[in-house]
């Protein structure tokens with residue numbers, strides 16, 4: 001378990017917003033590193049063992065218990081970046097989400113979830129948690145509609161912002177205020193924004209969840225997840241994360257720790273690229289709608305400006321009716337059609353066939369998802385090459 005031990009995390013949570021940019025870059029590089037012995041050098045050593053002598057220091061060490069230095073290093077770095085007391089790094093984003101639901105509620109308890117979450121989260125809710133007797137209500141995202149959904153047995157609120165794939169923005173401070181008195185645990189999947197662009201704990205949320213497979217990993221070569229929140233919440237979730245078997249191994253953790261050192265620089269560059277592209281796309285023939293919170297025309301623009309440092313590197317657009325989605329994808333030369341997101345390379349996908357494929361066609365339709373909707377994960381390439389690729393593929 002990664003209760004922050006370095007002190008860096010606690011200091012960063014007290015910094016003014018204007019100072020945060022510098023701190024984030026520093027925390028990306030330094031926070032959490034677990035190298036004390038001269039022979040370790042500058043980096044956390046990679047622990048390759050799964051067997052430890054249990055008599056040496058009174059601790060039963062075992063990687064599934066999240067208690068190697070590699071688990072601690074990444075958990076502490078994530079906690080520092082989110083301004084949290086504690087962190088936990090899991091074997092996948094879904095491993096983190098499952099551990100949260102099973103720890104903070106049980107059969108007969110109720111949760112409020114934002115309509116239009118990542119498809120895997122909806123699948124977990126519909127096909128595992130509901131059949132077990134967990135109760136859920138969907139929420140539109142409007143804070144004034146939240147109090148009406150709260151019941152006696154409501155235990156948690158689960159949101160995303162920006163949402164996948166239509167980039168809806170939730171007013172996080174307002175949402176946190178709307179259910180502050182009610183004792184709910186407010187959870188956010190912060191995968192799309194990353195802690196570089198948005199730190200929900202500062203806005204009144206209690207727990208942040210990540211698919212670390214995305215921006216935290218950043219190179220499309222590992223699967224991991226993460227949580228950050230109070231020490232008490234992480235302590236509450238840890239036993240179930242152990243029971244569910246969601247601990248990552250030392251090699252993946254070392255790769256993730258190394259990747260997170262460049263998180264700030266990658267996300268900043270990719271977000272700047274995305275803003276640039278989003279401004280160019282509406283002028284292109286063959287595109288009818290562009291969904292990006294950095295555009296003034298986006299309904300969540302003002303809220304996003306208030307609560308995010310940049311608008312993120314994810315954007316979606318809809319092809320015009322006359323444009324064949326398959327042919328468009330085939331014509332792209334640089335931007336790769338792929339599931340997943342958040343890598344240094346730009347990728348594109350149809351949510352109808354990837355992230356939201358498990359939803360029934362009418363569920364997809366209600367969310368505004370069809371085969372012409374394209375979700376672009378903007379990478380760190382030269383933006384002129386990305387714009388050129390989209391332009392030639394639309395010709």
Ligand SMILES: Cc1ncc(COP(=O)(O)O)c(C=O)c1O
Pocket residue numbers: 092093094095118120160164189191192210211212213223224225340355
């Ligand atoms: C927003 C969001 N949350 C959670 C997940 C699940 O993460 P993982 O695939 O690492 O389990 C994903 C994966 O695509 C995602 O996009």
